[in-house]
Every structure is written in structure tokens, then in C-alpha cells.
Amino acid sequence: MTGVPQAGWGPDRPIGVAVLGMGNVGTEVVRILRDHADDLRARVGAPVVLRGVAVRSISDRGIPAELLTTDPDALVARDDVDVVVEVIGGIDPPRRLILAALNAGKSVVTANKALLADYTGELAAAAERSRADLYFEAAVAGAIPVVRPLIQSLAGDRVNRVVGIVNGTTNFILSAMDETGADYSATLAEATRLGYAEADPTADVEGYDAAAKAAILATLAFHTRVTAADVYREGIAKITAEDLETASAVNCTVKLLAICERVPEAPGEPAPADGGKERVSVRVYPALIPRKHPLATVSGAFNAVVVEAEAAGRLMFYGQGAGGAPTASAVLGDLVMAARNKFYGGRAPGESVYAELPIAPIGDTPTRYHVNLQVEDRPGVLQKVAGEFAAHGVSISTVRQGGHGELARLVVVTHHALESALADTVAALAEMDSVTSVTSVLRLEGTEE
Amino acid sequence: MTGVPQAGWGPDRPIGVAVLGMGNVGTEVVRILRDHADDLRARVGAPVVLRGVAVRSISDRGIPAELLTTDPDALVARDDVDVVVEVIGGIDPPRRLILAALNAGKSVVTANKALLADYTGELAAAAERSRADLYFEAAVAGAIPVVRPLIQSLAGDRVNRVVGIVNGTTNFILSAMDETGADYSATLAEATRLGYAEADPTADVEGYDAAAKAAILATLAFHTRVTAADVYREGIAKITAEDLETASAVNCTVKLLAICERVPEAPGEPAPADGGKERVSVRVYPALIPRKHPLATVSGAFNAVVVEAEAAGRLMFYGQGAGGAPTASAVLGDLVMAARNKFYGGRAPGESVYAELPIAPIGDTPTRYHVNLQVEDRPGVLQKVAGEFAAHGVSISTVRQGGHGELARLVVVTHHALESALADTVAALAEMDSVTSVTSVLRLEGTEE
Numbered sequence: 089m090t091g092v093p094q095a096g097w098g099p100d101r102p103i104g105v106a107v108l109g110m111g112n113v114g115t116e117v118v119r120i121l122r123d124h125a126d127d128l129r130a131r132v133g134a135p136v137v138l139r140g141v142a143v144r145s146i147s148d149r150g151i152p153a154e155l156l157t158t159d160p161d162a163l164v165a166r167d168d169v170d171v172v173v174e175v176i177g178g179i180d181p182p183r184r185l186i187l188a189a190l191n192a193g194k195s196v197v198t199a200n201k202a203l204l205a206d207y208t209g210e211l212a213a214a215a216e217r218s219r220a221d222l223y224f225e226a227a228v229a230g231a232i233p234v235v236r237p238l239i240q241s242l243a244g245d246r247v248n249r250v251v252g253i254v255n256g257t258t259n260f261i262l263s264a265m266d267e268t269g270a271d272y273s274a275t276l277a278e279a280t281r282l283g284y285a286e287a288d289p290t291a292d293v294e295g296y297d298a299a300a301k302a303a304i305l306a307t308l309a310f311h312t313r314v315t316a317a318d319v320y321r322e323g324i325a326k327i328t329a330e331d332l333e334t335a336s337a338v339n340c341t342v343k344l345l346a347i348c349e350r351v352p353e354a355p356g357e358p359a360p361a362d363g364g365k366e367r368v369s370v371r372v373y374p375a376l377i378p379r380k381h382p383l384a385t386v387s388g389a390f391n392a393v394v395v396e397a398e399a400a401g402r403l404m405f406y407g408q409g410a411g412g413a414p415t416a417s418a419v420l421g422d423l424v425m426a427a428r429n430k431f432y433g434g435r436a437p438g439e440s441v442y443a444e445l446p447i448a449p450i451g452d453t454p455t456r457y458h459v460n461l462q463v464e465d466r467p468g469v470l471q472k473v474a475g476e477f478a479a480h481g482v483s484i485s486t487v488r489q490g491g492h493g494e495l496a497r498l499v500v501v502t503h504h505a506l507e508s509a510l511a512d513t514v515a516a517l518a519e520m521d522s523v524t525s526v527t528s529v530l531r532l533e534g535t536e537e
Numbered sequence: 538m539t540g541v542p543q544a545g546w547g548p549d550r551p552i553g554v555a556v557l558g559m560g561n562v563g564t565e566v567v568r569i570l571r572d573h574a575d576d577l578r579a580r581v582g583a584p585v586v587l588r589g590v591a592v593r594s595i596s597d598r599g600i601p602a603e604l605l606t607t608d609p610d611a612l613v614a615r616d617d618v619d620v621v622v623e624v625i626g627g628i629d630p631p632r633r634l635i636l637a638a639l640n641a642g643k644s645v646v647t648a649n650k651a652l653l654a655d656y657t658g659e660l661a662a663a664a665e666r667s668r669a670d671l672y673f674e675a676a677v678a679g680a681i682p683v684v685r686p687l688i689q690s691l692a693g694d695r696v697n698r699v700v701g702i703v704n705g706t707t708n709f710i711l712s713a714m715d716e717t718g719a720d721y722s723a724t725l726a727e728a729t730r731l732g733y734a735e736a737d738p739t740a741d742v743e744g745y746d747a748a749a750k751a752a753i754l755a756t757l758a759f760h761t762r763v764t765a766a767d768v769y770r771e772g773i774a775k776i777t778a779e780d781l782e783t784a785s786a787v788n789c790t791v792k793l794l795a796i797c798e799r800v801p802e803a804p805g806e807p808a809p810a811d812g813g814k815e816r817v818s819v820r821v822y823p824a825l826i827p828r829k830h831p832l833a834t835v836s837g838a839f840n841a842v843v844v845e846a847e848a849a850g851r852l853m854f855y856g857q858g859a860g861g862a863p864t865a866s867a868v869l870g871d872l873v874m875a876a877r878n879k880f881y882g883g884r885a886p887g888e889s890v891y892a893e894l895p896i897a898p899i900g901d902t903p904t905r906y907h908v909n910l911q912v913e914d915r916p917g918v919l920q921k922v923a924g925e926f927a928a929h930g931v932s933i934s935t936v937r938q939g940g941h942g943e944l945a946r947l948v949v950v951t952h953h954a955l956e957s958a959l960a961d962t963v964a965a966l967a968e969m970d971s972v973t974s975v976t977s978v979l980r981l982e983g984t985e986e
Contacts (some may be wrong), residue, residue: 092668120693120848130891131692131760219541225690231849233682234692241674241682244569244869264812311580382855398867399569400680400856406831407852417849420693424887436881437874442579 093133093435102137103427108160108185110143110175113199114225117173118151128420132427134285138170142176164189168300171426173419173506174198183207190222194449195426195436197419199226205300205316208307212439221429221436223422229254229391231414232407233421238308238395239437247309248351251533254301256389256410257292258344260284262332262374266341271329282508283391287526294323295344298372302346306370309348309395311443315371320450322373331528334460334499338374341384345533347371351448359525361450367448373401373509376458384534389440403496456485457515458501460527465496469522473498476520480513481505495524501532542582543882549587552876553617557609557634558625559592562648562675563646566622566868567600576837577869581876588618591625598806611809613638619898620875622625622868623647624675632656639663639671644875644885646868654749655767657756661888670878671884672871678703680863681856688886695847696758700799700982703750705859706741706839707773709733711781711823712836715790731840732808743772744821746792747786751795754842755819758797760892763819769899771822780977783909783948789825790833794982798821800971803899816897821850825907826983831981899956905934905984907950908963909976914945918971922947925969929953944973950981 093099105121107114119130121138128136141151142160149156157163164185172189174196176182182203186196191214197202202210204227215222225235229252232271238247257279264275278295279285279392291297299319306314324344335342377384382404386392391409396402398485408414431433463469470487477484483503491497503512518526542548554570556563570577570587576616577585591609598605606612613621613634623645625631631652638645640663647653653660653676664671674684676702687696702708706728713724725742726736740746748768755763773793784791794926802814825832831853835841840858845851857863878884912918921934928931932952940946951959967975 092665097834116848124693124695127695127760127892128693129610206792216541231846232696232852234684236685236690237682240874241685241867241870241871244577244871245680245866246573246576310577397680399565399850399862399869401863403681403854403856405852405854408850413848417694417846418690420848422693424692425689428886429883433883434878434886435881437877437883440580443576483791 093431097134099134099432102135102140103132103430104137104170105165105173105423106139106163107143107173107175108142108151108163108171108182109174111175113175113415113419114141115149116412117175117417120416120420122151128424131424133431136423136427139163139166160185161188161509165192167266170430171195171423173198173423174200175419177199177202179203179206184303186211186225187214190218190220193220194216195221195223195430196506197223197422197426199224201227201297201300201304201421208304208439209313216438217410219435221426223426223436225422226415226418228413229393229405230407230409232391232393232405233466234305234393234405235308237405238305242395242397243398245400247395248398249347249396250305250309250393251383252305252346252391252392252393253383253386254346254409255292255298255344255391256391257285257289258298258532259386259391260389261293262324262327262342262344265327265329265332266336269329269333272325272327279502290534293325295321297346298346302370302372305393306368307441310350310368310445311440312368312445312449313406313441314368318370318447320371320373323459324374326388327374328528331530334528335376338376339379340499340532342530343377343383344372344374345377346381348532349451354452366445368445369448369453371450371453375531375533381534396499399455404473450505451511453507454504455507455510456502456532457500457510457514458530458532459496459517460529461500461517462495462524462527463498464522464524465491465494469496471496471502472520472522473517474518474523477502477513480509480516482509482513492534542880546583546880547582551584552581552879553586553588554622554872555612555615555618556586556622556624557591557593557612557631559590560624561723562624562864562868564598565861565865566624569869570855573677577873582871582880585872585876585882588612595615597973605955607636608947610637611927613643614641614776618643619879620646620872621645622872623649624868626651627653628652629796635660636663637667639667642667642669644670644672644879646672646871646875648673648864650746650749650753651800654752657888658754662825664802665887668884670875670957672754672875672885674862674871675867677753678842678854679858679860680855680866681840681842681854681858683754683854686854687754689843691846694849696844697847698796698845699758699842700832701842702755702792702832702840703795703842703858704741704747704793705840706734706738707747708835708840709838710742711773711776711791711793714776715785716776718778718782721774742771742774746820747793747795751765751797751819751821754795755817755981756890756938757796758844759799760889760895761817762890763817763895763896767819769820769822773823776823777977779827780979783977784825786948787850788826788828789981790828791823791979792826792832793821793823794826794832796982800902802853815894818897818902819892820899822967823979824980824982840849869965896975898957900960902952902956903983904956904959905951906959906963907948907952907979907981908966909978910947910949910966911944911973911976912947913971913973914943918945921930921969921971922966925965926951926962929965930960931962933944
């Protein structure tokens, strides 16, 4: 990439890089910085030089010992550091270190979704004040370019919905449950053994990781500040082997979805596209999706994000959403851009939250339910159950009856209705004498209706 | 997107836009500029104002008549035009108009793949001299962000291969032939009737359009100037209903692929990844791909691009590759970025062709062949045919025998071998007494071997 450097910069003045953290991602970032130094120099216009790596404790990491430090603050503050790469994770110390870097006019590249989900506003304001860059492609879906397309490629379009599989651990577990028929705890144990789940899997299986990414995606898609607290969240720990079996019976599978979409301002109002006002619904939960849906074929630890925009139509981005090398690829792309901006005087696009759309509570969000009931096997039960749905204004799409003997099984799939009405219906069903148990309730996504 | 504007710019100084051409894409660009003026202003920081639209002849286009002009040069030269959107297509007058704009320091957004494939160097140099932006996301795969991910997101990675379905017309035809069993000419006629093929379909069906896009993709992926003349090209006009049937029999389909990849410097040398030197192979041809390959499911007028990079692994981008609205989405994204750069003083990344890798001739490219032969049905023929492959150093993967009576059919699938050896083998087979005819020769792509 050719061009005329800014005053003070030139091919002999290196761009100094500090890497904070040397886990899976940091190790790969350091490896690429060293192995591909020639390519990086050619792409930036000046050498990209690793000044130091902040680690928790000094040990042999396969790089010269003098590059390692346990003092990240001092590393960030060095005069010869121009760009700071933060791959530690968590809120602190990354928040302090990133703010220090930005306040000093240094550009920052981070993969830290948890931090961004809650503190993007603060970080973006610091970057703005000192005209520094804040890049974070790696924070969502690893190597898959989705942050940059949302910020830049779709900058002139109107995004209506983003639906993604953005957590590899849960997708690995759900894919395996679908394939093997095994139950959740056995599959989680296997995922842990294979390294797909961490020793404490809470952040993944309870949906916190996906919710942080959903908050980032929604912020970008709708030009509206969305934080993790705005995201309705359910994890996959309650998904059973029977849920997968039930899903299969209706040609569906179960995926943990991050869903960001525009919804009408008030229940019953016309959709935003038809002139209604609008709010933003952001939610993470396991849901049935038809096997023919593009996201249904995303298996194992892969990620995919579907973006629906007014002019662009439906776009899909697919690839490796986690892991050291894929995440490092996204970090390095941002790093080259940040370094080029230093050199040539460009700027990353700043934060865009001008739309300030309100967040719709989960109850006001239109969804579909797939309800599994055990009922007494006698005449009139179906009618009573159907009556309960009707009483709450919920329209039924299909009912299947199964089972035999004293108990029968009813599987009810609804049309779109408000979450609150659906939840009230299920609560009422559980109280009915002729309903022995509500075996499972799953949402159904990805249908045209 | 917030920030401090450059000197001379502010929220009251509009960004003036000239649109050259008002076909499908231009009409949608103009519509979005007018319908979404508020969003565009908020995203840029200043109003984005349409100064005029250059058309071939004045007629009612649903916009104020004073915006229309038949003098594109005068429109480009206007003092109040800051960004020029070129959606005319073809080499001239777009080349002259874009150069005039860039030379005057105006930023340019273009969807013109034919022009870029041959003149990117000239255009990029002009942009560089006047520090103007040249954006062209819409030139490849319509709304699908693939140009920007290659330039920016993968800027720190090493791309090894790009394989794409980048022409909607041919994909529509091949998908329909696969589904219906109809032959090429009937399917082309139907595609023309439905508006998926132009009256003169040459640019699409002969692969020129895909070759131009392949040249652009290869330039970006390998940091090497690749022009349309460097691209080996075969179209789909010779594909028969029997080819699709044969493909189906081995669980494959036929797609027109644009393939850009690194290949060893000389035949027989180690692959670049193993320390060999490297060249770039860029080619467009119809090929068999396994039905389970991600590109096999891309049907109708959709496009998809698979990028394989060292750290990122395999990424896939999918969406609508053509049409007024999807292409306009890509144009508008670029337009917002160009306008923001004017306002805040940023710059689009310039051209990066430092690697200057040589282009490998098609003969030196390793591929696999799927050869369909009619042979005399007598003992020893298979042995003779196999001997011909061996004599040219081509290793056979599978042979299937079919047919009966005096003639038998042989379907031979090879392992990877050099194109030149494969072509020589086929030429020799055609000369054999016991081979009645070489019914078809298709390449096989997308296999792991």
C-alpha cells in the first residue's frame, strides 16, 4: 500500500507494538509479528516492531527474554510504543491499560468483548479525544470479518436484523448432542476433555460470551449504544437430549443464537419498515431452527453471522470464531490498519450511536414457541389446550399428538406472538388439570412466517 | 460516528455527490441518497447531497429534472462535487471521468470491474497523487463485503487461496441445469426471459465478467498486480446436460469458479508453504465440486467467496452478488466512508502490490481432471487407457466403467497433476484407436486431496 507518510514518519521509523497478554491469541500475534515481519513492513510502509509483551509471570515463551515484562503499565507508557494490542481479556486491568494507551494518543487493537460490551462508550470517547484508533474486529466471531463490514461496508444501508452463532463452545456442544443423541452433561464433559470448553464453562454455556458479542453487534448494526445488560440471555444448560430429538422430528436443530433486530415501538404497532416507530431487541437463547436454514449447517466450533439489510438483502459470514490463530488474524488486520493510520495519517471510523433507539424488553418481542406437553389421554384435552392459547391471543401453527396409554404427548408450534403472551400461555398450561407436565419450551427462529 | 471535522468542513457544509449512470444500480443509489438522507447525514457528520446524475438521455426518472445532465464531464468538474459515484460500466467514458475526478482530488466510488481489472494501477496512482480515495467494494460480488475484508481485515494474514462463485448469470444457469436436467441453450433462453441473462450474454457466459473479478480478487489477496489478461478463462457454453448428469453420479455439481491461488515457482517444486518460491495462478472455468462443498449449495443468482488464509483458516462470504439494490448497498457503504474521510481527514488504504509475484501459466497449475470416454467394449482397453495416463505422469484416482454393447463408457478421475500433463493425456487419449470419443473433460475442484 503506497502513499506519502505523515510528517515525522518514514520507512526508517518503526511502528512500535506492545502486546498485552500471551495466551493462545497473544502467542499467535507475537509469532506472526516475527515470522511475517517483511510482509507487514511492506503493507504498512515502515517496520512493525514488537517492543514488548506483558505477561503475568516470566517464563520461557520462545522469544527473547528482554521482550517479556510483568509491568504492562510501563510497557504501554513507553515512548516507542505506538500501538497497543490487548489480548488479556476481562474488565481489569484491560480497561485501565486501554484508557492509558488511548489517552496517550496510542492506537489500540483489542479482542476483549466483555470490556467492549460494557465500556465501548468510555473507550470510544477516549480515542476521540486524542484522535487515536480503537479497533476490535477480533472481539466478535474471531477471524470472521463482521465488525468491519457492519461499520464500513453497510454504512450506507439499513440493517434490519443480525442473527449469529457467535460462541464456538456452545455450538460444539449442541452439534455433538444433535449428532450423538448424548445428554448435555456428558457432552459438556467431552467438550472440556477436548479443550472446546474451559474448566469453568459458565461464560460460554450460560450465554454471557454470546450476549457480550450480541451487544457489540447490535451497537454497530443499529447505531445505538447497547450494553450486555440490555441483552436478554438464556444459556444451553437446560437443553436435553429429548429437545434435540423433538427438534429433529420437525426437521430442525437447536442452536444458541444471538439475535439483534428492529421491532415495533409498541406491541401491535406496524413494523418499522411500514412506517412504525422502532425499538431494538437483542437476545441470546437456544432455539430451534429449520435444518435448511443457513445457520443450521454451522457445526462444531465454527461461527456464522447472518446480516439482513434493506438494500443488501441477506448476507452470511462464516468461519472460525475462536482459537489463537484465527483471532490473531483479526488482530493483525486491525494492527496493520492502525499502523498505516499512524504512518499516513488516517483514522478509524469512530463510534456511531446517533440513532439512540430504545431497547425493547423481551416481553414485547415477537417470537414463536415450540411447546412440548404431556397430557391426559382423553377426549377434549386438545380442545382445552388450544383454548388456553387462544385465550392469550396466541395463534397455533401446528399441533402434533403422540404417545399412548394414560398419557399422550402434544407438540404445539405457535405463530409469531409476543414473548409475554407466550410465557403467560405456558404458565397457564402448567396449571391445567389435564396437562401433566410442560416437558419443554423452546423458541423457533429462522422461519419465514 | 463522532469526531472533529477537518479545517473547512463542518455540519453545515454538505458533501456533494455526483452519480454517473442511472441504470439499475444508479437508480437505487439515487433512491437511497434521497430516502435515507437523515441517516447518511448522521453517519457522515454533514449532509450528503446529490448534486446531479449523468444520464445518456434526459427523461422522467422520478427525480427533479434539474438534477439530470447529459454532460458527465461538466458534472464531475463542478466545484460542489466532492465524491463521484461511477456506475456506468465499461472502459470509456468511465476511465476518463474517474481520472478527471481523482486528478481534481475528488474521491471516487465505482462498481466497474472491467475497468478496475485492467486499469487499477493507473487509477490508484492518480488517487495517490492527489490524496483522493478510490473505493470499489461493489465491483466484486455486489453487496457481499469481500474487497474490504481482503484489503483490511486480512491485512496481517497470508491469503493462500480465494475461490468464488462471482457471476450470478452463470450460476443461475448451472443451478437450473442441475435441477431440471435441461440443456444449456434452453436454460440460457429461460434465464434471458427471466432477466437473469442479458440480451448479449457473452460477458457472463464466456467468463469475462468472472475473470475481471478474479483479477481484482487476486490483486488484493496476493499484493500483486493481476489484470484480466493474466486470468485463464473458459466459459460455460460447452457444458451439457450430460455433464451435469455425470457430475451428479459422483455426488458433484458443476459451478463456474474463479480461483486465485499461490502455486510453486516451478512444477515439482515444494509448495510455497514449505519454503518453495511461489507464483500466482488465477483462472476461471466450470468445474465439478463435491455437493458437500460449501460452494455447492450456492444456487441461483447468489454469489459466494471462500478465502483461505494461513491464520484465519477458511472464511466464507455469501449473499446477493448482483442487482440494483445489493450493488447500491456496497456503493453507499463506500460513499459514506469516502465522505467521512473528506470530513474528518482520513484516507482509504491505497493499492498494495509490493509482492510482485509472477503469474503461473495455466499449464503449470496443478488441477484434477474428470474425463468421460467412450471406448470399445473389449478386454485390455482399460489397461491401455490407464497406460496413457501413466505415460504422462498422471496418477488415476478412480475409474468407473459403464455402458454395454459395442461401446463402453469409462469415467476417469485423476489425482492432482499439472494442467499441461492432463491436457497432453487427453490429447493422446483422443488419438487412441480403442477410444471412440472423449465425451467430456471437466476439472474437479474443492476436494481435499
